Amino acid sequence: MAKKKRKEKSFSSFLNNPIDFTLLITILLLLSIGLIMVLSASSPSALAESGDSYSYFSKQLLFAILGIAAMLFISKIDYRFYQKFYKHAWWIALILLALVLVAGTKVNGAKRWIFITKTLSFQPSEIVKLLMIIFYAGILMKNRDQLGDYKKGFIWHMVMLAPIIGLLLLQPHFSASIVIIGICSIMMIMAGCKFTHFAATGGIFGIPAIVGLVLLEPYRLKRVVTFLDPWQDATGDGWQVIQSLYAIGSRRTIWSRAWRQ
Numbered sequence: 001m002a003k004k005k006r007k008e009k010s011f012s013s014f015l016n017n018p019i020d021f022t023l024l025i026t027i028l029l030l031l032s033i034g035l036i037m038v039l040s041a042s043s044p045s046a047l048a049e050s051g052d053s054y055s056y057f058s059k060q061l062l063f064a065i066l067g068i069a070a071m072l073f074i075s076k077i078d079y080r081f082y083q084k085f086y087k088h089a090w091w092i093a094l095i096l097l098a099l100v101l102v103a104g105t106k107v108n109g110a111k112r113w114i115f116i117t118k119t120l121s122f123q124p125s126e127i128v129k130l131l132m133i134i135f136y137a138g139i140l141m142k143n144r145d146q147l148g149d150y151k152k153g154f155i156w157h158m159v160m161l162a163p164i165i166g167l168l169l170l171q172p173h174f175s176a177s178i179v180i181i182g183i184c185s186i187m188m189i190m191a192g193c194k195f196t197h198f199a200a201t202g203g204i205f206g207i208p209a210i211v212g213l214v215l216l217e218p219y220r221l222k223r224v225v226t227f228l229d230p231w232q233d234a235t236g237d238g239w240q241v242i243q244s245l246y247a248i249g250s251r252r253t254i255w256s257r258a259w260r261q
Contacts, residue, residue: 019075027071031064086138090160093131096124097167104171109219112171125168125176129183132164136184140191147192154197157188174213174220 035057042056049055082089104111105121115121139157140147147153161184168177189195214220222237230238230245 028068031068035060035064082134083138083141086135089131089134089138090164093128093135093164094167096128096131097164097171100124101167101170110171110173112173125171125173128164128168129176129180132161132180132184133187135160136187140187144192147188148194150194150197153193154188154201157184157193158201169213172217174217178210 038060039054039057043053046055046057047053052058100111100114103114105113105115107113112125113121113123136157139160143153143157161181165177165181168174168180185198189198214224226233226237227241230241232238234242
C-alpha cells in the first residue's frame with residue numbers, strides 16, 4: 001500500500017512540475033523567428049524545385065512541433081534523475097562518435113552524418129553535446145571537493161574530454177570540438193575549477209594547439225581568412241558573410257527609418 005502511494009505521489013509530481021515561463025517564452029520567440037527566417041530564405045528555391053514555396057518550411061515546422069513536445073515532456077523530469085546515468089552518457093557519446101567513423105556517410109569531405117534512410121539522417125555530434133553536459137554535471141558534482149586541485153580537478157577532467165575531441169577531429173568536425181570544449185570548460189569553472197589553471201594551460205598548450213590545427217588544414221585557414229576579410233572572395237567563400245552584413249545593414253536602415261517616423 002505504501003509503495004502504491006509513493007508511486008502515485010511520484011507520478012503526480014512528474015505532471016505538476018512548475019514551468020519557467022520566461023525561459024519558455026524566450027525559446028518560443030527564438031523558434032518563431034527562426035521559422036520566419038527559414039520561410040523567407042527558402043521559399044523561392046522551394047517554389048523553383050518543387051512548385052511548393054512552403055516545402056522546406058513545412059518540414060522545419062514539423063520538427064519544431066516535435067521538438068516542443070519533447071521539450072515539454074523532458075521539462076517534467078527531475079534534473080537529479082540524470083545524475084544516475086552520467087557515466088553512461090560518456091560511453092554513449094564515445095560509441096556514437098566511433099559509429100560515425102565506421103558507418104557514417106561522407107558529405108563535402110567530412111564524415112559527420114549517419115543516414116538511416118535517404119531522407120532521414122542525424123549528426124551524432126549534436127547528441128554528444130547534450131551527453132557531455134550530463135556527464136560533466138555528474139562528474140563535477142561527484143568530485144566537487146577536488147576541483148581546486150590542478151591535477152585531480154583540472155587535468156583529470158580535461159583528460160576525460162580528450163577521447164571525445166579526438167574522435168571529433170577524425171571526422172573532422174573542428175567547430176563541434178571547439179563548442180564542446182567551451183561548454184565543458186565553462187561548466188568546470190562554474191563548478192569550482194580555478195580560472196588560472198585554464199588561463200595558464202590554455203596559453204601554453206591550448207592556443208598553440210588550436211593555431212596548429214587551423215594551419216594544418218587549408219580549408220580551416222581559408223575559413224578564418226574569409227571571416228576576417230570576406231571581400232577577398234566576395235563571390236565565393238565570402239558570399240554568405242557579405243550577404244549577412246547586407247541583411248544586418250538593411251534591417252538597421254529599416255528600423256532607423258521607422259524610429260524617425
